[in-house]
Amino acid sequence: MAGYMRKHGQLTIVIKLGTSSIVDENTHEPLLSILSVIVETAVKLRQDGHNVVLVSSGAIGVGLRRMDLVKRPKQLSKKQALAAIGQCRLMSLWDQMFAHLRQPVAQILLTRNDIADRTQYRNAQNTFFELLGMGVIPIVNENDTLAVTEIKFGDNDTLSAITAGMVQADYLFLMTDVDCLYDTNPRTNPDAKAIEIVEDIADLKVDVSTAGSSVGTGGMSTKIVAARLATSAGVTTVITKSSKPGNIAAIIRYTEAQKVARISSRNSVVNFQDDSVPLAQAAALNLHAANHALAASSNSTLTSTPRDSPARTPSPQMDGREHAPLHTRFLPNPHPIRDRWFWILHGLAPHGKLYIDHGAWHALSDKAGLLPVGIVDVEGTFAQQEAVELWVVKKLSSTSHSQPPSAPPTPSRHSHHNHSHSPLTHANSYSASLHGVASPALFELHNPAPFEIGRAVVNYSAQEIRRIKGLHSTQIHDVLGFADSEYVAVRENVAFFGIEKSRPPTPSFGTRSSSEHGMCTE
């Protein structure tokens, strides 16, 4: 990537500030003391040789103050107008504050649509890298003028996670109005326990109604979605309190020192508050390997502490060990998703669904492309080169073939990636098994429920795939009158939600012969 070469030990840190960290919830006046500490922290990190990116909400909030309005309007165009008014004030505020410390900044406004095109995604990425290489702090927000519902990131937590993936960050800090994630709502439950380390986000089970504010759009649930997305790209993700931005440096120092301590097999944890512990030296170690070692060395998936435990008082001296300020740290996936696949999963909005069988899943895990023969059903309307969700369904066993399913399905299992996706209904699952599938095999589409494994960019439209599903590639031309590719999606255009989704369990439930999928096991 032009203009960007990571130096030895250099970290890239993305800091996301929600509206409630930037303006007062009631008066919408800028929270100057918090912003000042953020500026000082970011500049200090820069001086230590690290890259810093800010994701700053607050345009609408600042716009409200500028126009002396009390309440956020409901109408989209009014919100967009306020964002346009507020964004230039917001940037002017950041620019002035950073200018006091002679730190140049740049504004980057993104919409989902901008990065849905691979070339534009790479252009945005190259701009980030060029800015970081020049020592500039990019300040990112959603381009609210253009961002209607279909092309919105949804909230700035998601935008910050996509930004963190795009700049290949080491850390994403999601600054919020609580000091960390709790297992239940700390405002209503005094026994709520702080969750300090999340080794595998797939195992996280919390009541996500724990936090939120009246001026922002994100609550704790969007932070967890963002953490899932960022950790999949190999980014350590931290939730901590925005009113104490000085914690950022302490948490990084503590985490990096812990990695050094683990790797060098020392038992004591290095004093994270001691500025003499060189951050760059700590960071010089391979971060992903170190995090993996850290995860492996702990017994439980989640480490939690009672809310007001003395162990959580800032900087205590306990048993000769220092503790970081209270925060939740999501460890990065030790097998981060490649940049192109991260883009397919999170840069593109899916326009429909393909239901595939286990044989196709096996073939994909064996690095083959997605052939029409492995497709069981199609949902939605999409064009060539658009993204779709990939859902796996199980074939019925041969003993079940003679009888159609008789009872309505009970959804048994949902993908944790998207709870809003309901399994296929009984009726359409059965009809799916009857129409269009070349093989007489039926598919058990509801028990277990289909589950989403990833996304694909397809070579054929929904209408075309409906006509070729279940067929051999040699038949595509006869049916459609053309055959752009033997694959519905080439392997390079198929991305999985993590390593566990990329490998089907063995033995396979599929019944097709391996040769049909161009693979050697089934």
Ligand SMILES: N[C@@H](CCC(=O)OP(=O)(O)O)C(=O)O
């Ligand atoms: N782009 C919008 C931010 C949307 C929003 O409210 O985000 P957040 O406060 O992070 O939940 C703005 O700048 O006002």
